Amino acid sequence: MALTEPTNRTSEADADVAVDAAPAAVATIYVCVTCRKAGEPDSEPRPGALLADATATAAQGSGVAVRRVRCLANCTRGPSVAMRTEGSWTYLFGGLDVGGATALVEGARLLAGAADGIMPWRGRPEPLKRGLIARVPPLDFQEETP
Amino acid sequence: MALTEPTNRTSEADADVAVDAAPAAVATIYVCVTCRKAGEPDSEPRPGALLADATATAAQGSGVAVRRVRCLANCTRGPSVAMRTEGSWTYLFGGLDVGGATALVEGARLLAGAADGIMPWRGRPEPLKRGLIARVPPLDFQEETP
Numbered sequence: 001m002a003l004t005e006p007t008n009r010t011s012e013a014d015a016d017v018a019v020d021a022a023p024a025a026v027a028t029i030y031v032c033v034t035c036r037k038a039g040e041p042d043s044e045p046r047p048g049a050l051l052a053d054a055t056a057t058a059a060q061g062s063g064v065a066v067r068r069v070r071c072l073a074n075c076t077r078g079p080s081v082a083m084r085t086e087g088s089w090t091y092l093f094g095g096l097d098v099g100g101a102t103a104l105v106e107g108a109r110l111l112a113g114a115a116d117g118i119m120p121w122r123g124r125p126e127p128l129k130r131g132l133i134a135r136v137p138p139l140d141f142q143e144e145t146p
Numbered sequence: 147m148a149l150t151e152p153t154n155r156t157s158e159a160d161a162d163v164a165v166d167a168a169p170a171a172v173a174t175i176y177v178c179v180t181c182r183k184a185g186e187p188d189s190e191p192r193p194g195a196l197l198a199d200a201t202a203t204a205a206q207g208s209g210v211a212v213r214r215v216r217c218l219a220n221c222t223r224g225p226s227v228a229m230r231t232e233g234s235w236t237y238l239f240g241g242l243d244v245g246g247a248t249a250l251v252e253g254a255r256l257l258a259g260a261a262d263g264i265m266p267w268r269g270r271p272e273p274l275k276r277g278l279i280a281r282v283p284p285l286d287f288q289e290e291t292p
Binding site: 067069142 | 174176213214216217219220226236238278279280283285288
């Protein structure tokens with residue numbers, strides 16, 4: 001499926017930006033483009049959209065795909081970003097700002113390199129520690145019996 | 147993959163409880179068994195474990211699989227539950243209690259029946275409205291260009 005991802009990179013305004021889509025992306029970052037900073041008045045461009053642009057730029061050449069999404073429903077703690085790889089846990093982060101773009105790509109690469117599908121805490125960029133909202137196991141996950 | 151899920155239902159204490167695993171589960175609910183109610187003192191059994199038991203019971207015969215997970219990292223807003231189907235958005239809920247078990251199964255079935263992979267708001271059980279933490283698109287999701 002990932003092999004058929006679009007490789008159109010002609011416009012920053014595209015709803016989807018696949019970076020280095022051949023070979024398949026090592027990880028996918030979903031940035032909520034409608035997010036605004038919690039408690040702050042509405043403004044355009046939305047902080048989420050700025051974060052998406054910055055993350056797409058930071059991801060160039062990294063093998064990480066960046067996708068813009070309209071709502072991750074984490075509105076009270078935005079700007080919000082999710083990430084996963086095929087078979088990994090899915091991570092959700094909030095309270096990010098544009099400066100978190102590099103951390104997001106770094107975290108996605110950490111996740112892509114984790115044999116157990118869990119992003120290691122050690123070495124995880126600081127914004128992805130304090131901004132952790134939740135994580136969800138892969139579809140076929142089974143907790144080991146104690 | 148789902149077709150090879152274990153069907154062992156001999157013990158409530160199993161780390162994984164697959165309900166009606168043949169045919170494949172229509173949806174999977176992940177219940178955090180280490181969750182306690184935010185702001186409340188620790189106690190055993192944990193509210194998350196009680197919710198997992200209640201959800202497994204509520205799911206019997208529904209085609210919905212219930213899996214116990216040790217941590218969904220939504221600790222400040224537990225008890226926490228995630229759910230998804232193959233190809234759907236992944237939903238995360240918090241602030242649930244044992245009474246939410248039926249709502250969870252109902253929500254999972256709503257999600258399983260949604261052609262677009264999005265749980266409809268209309269008809270969604272109340273605990274899954276007020277308890278919504280976030281949602282994450284499926285791996286291959288692409289936002290439609292406006």
